[in-house]
Amino acid sequence: MADELTIVHVLPDLLGTYGDRGNVLALTHRAEARGVACRVVEVGLDERVPRTADLYVLGGGEDSAQLLAARTLLADDLVAAVLGAHTTLAVCAGLQLLAHGFEDSTGTRHQGLGLLDVECGRLEERAVGEVVTEPVDLPEVPSLTGYENHRGSARLHGSARPLGRVVAGVGNGHDDLEGVQQGHVIATYLHGPVLVRNPALADLLLSRAAGPLPEYEDPEVEELRKERLDVADPRRRRRHLLGY
Amino acid sequence: MSSRVGMARYAARAAAGVARRLRGGSGTVIAGHVLEALAPGAVEALTTGRDVTLVTGTNGKTSITALTVAALGDEHLASNPDGANTRAGIAGALATGGDGAVVLETDEGWLPWAVAQTRPARVVLSNLSRDQLSRHHEVRALAVSWRAALAGVPLVIANADDPAVVWPALAARRQVWVAAGARWTADAATCPACGRACRRGPTGWGCTSCDLRRPRPHWWLEGNDLCGEDTRIPLRLDLPGRFNLGNAALALAAVDATGGVQLHDAARRLADVHAVAGRYQxxxxxxxxxxxxxxxxxxxxxxxxxxxxxxxxxxxxxxxxxxxxxxxxxxxxxxxxxxxxxxxxxxxxxxxxxxxxxxxxxxxxxxxxxxxxxxxxxxxxxxxxxxxxxxxxxxxxxxxxxxx
Known part of the structure; x- marks a missing residue:
């Protein structure tokens, strides 16, 4: 286990509309609870994304902010390689920025960083509400809970795998899938913030960046997970109705 | 006013009275539903020929409305002091209020409808930031809808410190700019006009690409004084916080624009506002x-x-x-x-x-x-x-x- 982690929050001024700053807070909180010191670097519009941090986080943002973020990141030839080489979480607009391309509110396609083998389009209707998914090929991560608020879709191609299969909500808008896993990158449409509501996913990212971590349970967070899953997971509601 | 609207208004007032007795509250929303059910188009009819001020923004609109009402000191006006600011609340305020001037707090999303129905003499814009994103979705989309709605409005009194209100305000025929402050700046990183970066500095804000920048304010605050070109008015508020001084500045600028009120007297009346819809009570x-x-x-x-x-x-x-x-x-x-x-x-x-x-x-x-x-x-x-x-x-x- 590393003694110290450097977490880079990429363009929080542009990609921070839906509380996704909480993902960085969850990572630092859970790392420090294990004795791992954290240094958080917030990358502003005029700053270069650091090349050698341990973990990179991108959040969600509005259309115009997303386009400015795309222009900014595409102007840096090495950003895609840096993010692809390190543990990275990308949420909502962050997911779209790492795809081959995405559409704005007028339907115009814009180039992404091409780090994920994913093409993002537009859903017919905005997806707003609670989401529950079952993670794919992540046995250490239980059901994921989050809140989605997006118009973007995501169609996965050859080398991209889904993060989860949708139990409740919309997700990527294709094949009942939600999010993306590819190489060191995990991407999702889930806010909540996703790492606050899903500590096992936070720990997965931390362990990839820092090595194996000792157990840590946060009762308050577990209670929050239970509350949200009780509300949003139809399987739980059925179980409650049937009395087991 | 047609007899149909008059009858509907009578019924709406009766419904509000029953609601107040049975459920507490103001009964404004129920009155609005009754009014609109019995006389569709009554909002337009009840505002025709009246001096209408609309107040909107993410934060401060209830306080600005209350301060404007207090500053005007007109006991015959119609307003919605309880914060019922969507279609039914606005209709209810017109049904139950007086027959004088109209001051209406308006939900951000309902502003285009309210402008179309009431044809206001002026609109007050406080600020625009993220709020209830599950309902309003995105800040810029609201700014775009405001800009379309405000085209043709005679006067907008707007917070010069918030790019997201300055840009839509520019669509109106005339603007009065008030330096009302903007502590929250996280939704102003991009220019609402062109989408490029918007920078803040010690003298204000401006787009790095287009010519949108902070306008020179007509009204600003120095300590607890509201200052204009050749005016200084002490503000003695009972409401707490720097943000309420900004709200008071916007309210007094709106009152000044009505042209019928001595501004120092209006400012003195602000001290009578001790709470706003229970806030700060x-x-x-x-x-x-x-x-x-x-x-x-x-x-x-x-x-x-x-x-x-x-x-x-x-x-x-x-x-x-x-x-x-x-x-x-x-x-x-x-x-x-x-x-x-x-x-x-x-x-x-x-x-x-x-x-x-x-x-x-x-x-x-x-x-x-x-x-x-x-x-x-x-x-x-x-x-x-x-x-x-x-x-x-x-x-x-x-x-x-x-x-x-």
């Missing part, structure tokens, strides 16, 4: 002196945390995510709660667990007390307590403490 309750406050989005929380900072009294935070609160409380992570460290904090509400986790991540110790405000203050020593709720939580808390 002080209530003696179960051995405690409560100060009731509303915080419903990150910008509001930022202002309120500043306001509470000098105080060390216990705080009760009540948090829901129902209906008008917005369903997604992720925005709790857009503001730091660190200023509450070291204070005694009690948390309750239907989404109390969300708030407990949020406070934990900012190292704020808090205690969860399920139940009512009475249950919350039971665990606190006698004395002063700040009670802060988001929208539905605040309404429920206010009803409880007013019952005693």
């Amino acid at each position: 002080r209530v003696r309750f179960r051995g405690h002196d409560l100060r009731m406050m509303l915080a419903k989005n990150p910008a509001g929380w930022l202002e309120l945390l500043d306001l509470m900072a000098p105080d060390r009294c216990p705080v009760v935070l009540v948090f829901n995510a129902d209906g008008v609160d917005g369903r997604d409380p992720s925005w709790l992570y857009d503001v730091s709660f660190a200023p509450l460290r070291g204070r005694t904090v009690v948390v309750q509400g239907r989404r109390a667990t969300d708030l407990m986790v949020r406070l934990e991540l900012d190292d704020v110790e808090a205690r969860l007390v399920r139940g009512s405000i009475a249950d919350a203050v039971w665990v606190l020593p006698a004395g002063r307590v700040d009670v802060v709720g988001n929208y539905t939580a605040f309404q429920t808390a206010l009803k409880e403490v007013r019952r005693g």
